[in-house]
Amino acid sequence: MALGEVFLIPTVLQDDETALESLPINIINTVRNCQVIFTENERTTRRHLKKMDRNIVIDNFQWFTIGKIEDSILDTFSQQLQLGKNVAIVSEAGCPGIADPGQFLIAEAQKINAKIHPLVGPSSILLALMASGMNGQNFHFMGYLPVDTTERKNAIRKIESMSINDNCTFIFIETPYRNVPLVKDIISNTKPSTRLCIAANITAASENIRTKSIQDWKKEDLNYLHKQPTIFLLDGGRQYAPKSHY
Amino acid sequence: MALGEVFLIPTVLQDDETALESLPINIINTVRNCQVIFTENERTTRRHLKKMDRNIVIDNFQWFTIGKIEDSILDTFSQQLQLGKNVAIVSEAGCPGIADPGQFLIAEAQKINAKIHPLVGPSSILLALMASGMNGQNFHFMGYLPVDTTERKNAIRKIESMSINDNCTFIFIETPYRNVPLVKDIISNTKPSTRLCIAANITAASENIRTKSIQDWKKEDLNYLHKQPTIFLLDGGRQYAPKSHY
The missing domain is CATH 3.40.1010.10 (Tetrapyrrole methylase, N-terminal domain)
Structure with missing residues (x-):
């Protein structure tokens, strides 16, 4: 058979x-x-x-x-x-x-x-990457970061440094009720010029996918992320330089 | 406005x-x-x-x-x-x-x-990863490998070693007419137990996505890949061990 x-x-x-x-x-x-x-x-x-x-x-x-x-x-x-x-x-x-x-x-x-x-269907990883405007030629999805605060801060710094060195977008998730502490840790442990994409409620009517530099995120109230399904993308690599790329 | x-x-x-x-x-x-x-x-x-x-x-x-x-x-x-x-x-x-x-x-x-x-649509990266049975918790898409033979062999060995150490699936592509030389380089530069997924013609009627160990791929004629749009996934990490994982 x-x-x-x-x-x-x-x-x-x-x-x-x-x-x-x-x-x-x-x-x-x-x-x-x-x-x-x-x-x-x-x-x-x-x-x-x-x-x-x-x-x-x-x-x-x-x-x-x-x-x-x-x-x-x-x-x-x-x-x-x-x-x-x-x-x-x-x-x-x-x-x-x-x-x-x-x-x-x-x-x-x-x-x-x-x-x-x-079969083709929705993946928050891919949809967020598409909308982020970040490097889609080289990216790494790594699931959850460590829960322990010290380990997590170290992981964030390591991700940023790998992202800069390899020109790679790093993608990670968090349990929704821990989004706000995570994003605070990201903002206080990365360079002002690093870009962070916060992609919340993907495919819902309330979908909200925004990429900003860390220095711009610092000006925003991020408590809206509490308990919202969210995926995070970090790109510390060089940004697009029109004349040199193609 | x-x-x-x-x-x-x-x-x-x-x-x-x-x-x-x-x-x-x-x-x-x-x-x-x-x-x-x-x-x-x-x-x-x-x-x-x-x-x-x-x-x-x-x-x-x-x-x-x-x-x-x-x-x-x-x-x-x-x-x-x-x-x-x-x-x-x-x-x-x-x-x-x-x-x-x-x-x-x-x-x-x-x-x-x-x-x-x-908008949701087909991505060969994601569809291949879904069907590969490989680690979907930690994966890295890296675009093309180097064209130069020596550099390429080194890249393959480096990918395999990172894949084993980090338990990460590496995903890469090649220009279709170079698929056969690439896959030969992969097979002769990786361990027999490493798993390779070869995903060809994704979403077409002729779609063919297969994961085998390198030692099993060695027994196959791979010339069918010539000029077929293909994506490659390599996972040298530990395989599933039912009792210990959950």
Whole structure:
């Protein structure tokens, strides 16, 4: 029997109508073509699929929760593919495989040579980078910075220095309720000319993506970031010099 | 007068019907809402917009070619926004601002505090990373490797060593006619256990994204990559160990 195929299904980043428009129309048809769904959260995935297509019969799918990655879930996943079933992997938000446990299932699918189809959808990393005006030729996403204050300050200084030396944009995230302390640490531990992009509520109606130098951010009240899903981009590298670049 | 807003319009990566389905439906409505288009290539953008909506009146837009970035084009861009016009920025392929000259216009828009809206679309970087099964918590896109053979081999060894030390996925591209020599250089300059993902023709019907260890790639004929748009991902870091990770 031919192996089943794996479809990586992106979901919205925000729970509003604007965000729903950011998904390509082929996603729901692709899900219809699958028999099995592996998801981080069955309840939100069920609700999301219903929002995309109210005629979809949710109970026709076999459901598995990814949650804790253990050998048993990898075995189940692998068995479903070997039974010839098409499997959808769905994230809690955004793109499966990017900062996400789905990645381990995908690695398993690669091991057994199953065909994998990534579908286009919203990624806060990529959307923020596009809108930042920062270097998109060389960038590094590094997830979360350390929580410990001293370690975090050191990490920020190290990021800035690597960014200057390699002309590289660094991208990182934080748990939303820690955004304000993080941004204060960034502002007080970097050079005035370094550029920081603060990208909040991406794809929502309240989306707000702004790049400023540290000296300009210092003039702003940044408390609006409290509890807003935000991604940060730092670029200490040389800025665009029109005549010399091309 | 209120400043115009900037919309970052992604386009297809491949010129086939399958690829067209990867675009969200709201893109064409967003373009309709703009008065001015800045594009890398006017001819392909005109054709692409017509494909998305044959009723669109192409000549209603004011067209500017990005091409060589000089002060004059930045001035023109800035003037259009100050006239209150909504501006679309369109790449030759993929997402504006990512490995793309549109980035300089976006930086200019950030400088004058224009609102910038990145739209969801296909990025070979992100789609390949999703499907690779590699580390999506820590990754570095670095554009092209050096063309000089000795420098390139050194770069490959350096990438592998950084990937192992930092547990980071490195992502890079090559001009399609140089894919085969590049992949040969990778295979002969990395450890047998290092994983390499070769992602070709992303979003096309012929899409082919496979991750294997270097020792497994050695058994394959890789000449099929000649002149196929391809992106490479290298991960020498520790692989998933179910019990210990969560």
